[in-house]
Amino acid sequence: MTPLTVGQALRVVAGRLETAGVAAPLADASLLLGHVLCLGFGEVAAAAALGRALTESQAADLEELTRRRVERVPLQHLTGVAGFRTLTLRVGPGVFVPRPESEITAQWAIDLLGRRPRSASAPVVVDLCTGSGAIALAVATEVPEATVYAVEVSPQAREYAADNLARCPAGARVRLIAGDAREALPELAALEGAVDVVTCNPPYIPPDGVPVDPEVRDHDPPLALYGGGPDGLELPVALAARARRLLAPDGWLIMEHGDGQWPALSAALAGQGWAELADHPDLAGRSRVLTAREQGLPAPR
Ligand SMILES: C[S@@+](CC[C@H](N)C(=O)[O-])C[C@H]1O[C@@H](n2cnc3c(N)ncnc32)[C@H](O)[C@@H]1O
Incomplete structure (x- = not known):
């Protein structure tokens, strides 16, 4: 399977959060990706622009965090x-x-x-x-x-x-x-x-x-x-x-x-x-x- 890029992940996660009624879906998606990749907010945008891909384990971590954010667990509880x-x-x-x-x-x-x-x-x-x-x-x-x-x-x-x-x-x-x-x-x-x-x-x-x-x-x-x-x-x-x-x-x-x-x-x-x-x-x-x-x-x- 082709690995998910940061840009694709941002779009997919933001879309799921928007559907779940999260107030700032793109910002939250970016912060969740940053948490998984140990990157700051601006660095996530740079990684997306450079076409960086997620490893399988990073994609799995992101999926779990997204699932919990869709359940409306506060972003700050997920990032700590x-x-x-x-x-x-x-x-x-x-x-x-x-x-x-x-x-x-x-x-x-x-x-x-x-x-x-x-x-x-x-x-x-x-x-x-x-x-x-x-x-x-x-x-x-x-x-x-x-x-x-x-x-x-x-x-x-x-x-x-x-x-x-x-x-x-x-x-x-x-x-x-x-x-x-x-x-x-x-x-x-x-x-x-x-x-x-x-x-x-x-x-x-x-x-x-x-x-x-x-x-x-x-x-x-x-x-x-x-x-x-x-x-x-x-x-x-x-x-x-x-x-x-x-x-x-x-x-x-x-x-x-x-x-x-x-x-x-x-x-x-x-x-x-x-x-x-x-x-x-x-x-x-x-x-x-x-x-x-x-x-x-x-x-x-
Ligand atoms: C709205 S939060 C504010 C927390 C923090 N000051 C802030 O702005 O993020 C109110 C806090 O008051 C605490 N609290 C509630 N009743 C209290 C009381 N009688 N004496 C001391 N703390 C109390 C709660 O446990 C909670 O941590």
């Missing part, structure tokens, strides 16, 4: 990695796959830390609900003087986070803390009232908002998705209250939320005493991340 800003993070079953929107959350943290006076002491950041450690590691990488504390309740997610911290030079400045981020964790006791920025991408989906995409619905952990309460905001509001106790006066909270949740979430946070509440769009223009400043008044009990 997810790109996030400058990082390549290990991900898989049991941990939330970091999303491009959260790169904006990290950017807000970096920008707000950059506004501090040059004379200020080294910044302290707390990332609540850290998952794979994506936001915590990105901030530690891009703000090299920062110390970051990353809180996560899921033991499975913490395994990925610990691995990602160990693989990244900036991981030495990130402390991973096990526990419920709503609680006054002993590891954070000394930081109460002294934190410069709290980042948080909490679970926020309401119970009637079960995601349509099988990659999310069937593969992201439920603990990472559903925020509790009728509107999904129980956990985000509780986490904002915890953030207020951690932050120094003039410290900032950066929190992700679902499109459409800003009115209810901002009203709840205004009631907690936050100042300068502002909403910001994601790359698609949807309302997705808020910033709020701790104004140093006593938090309501």
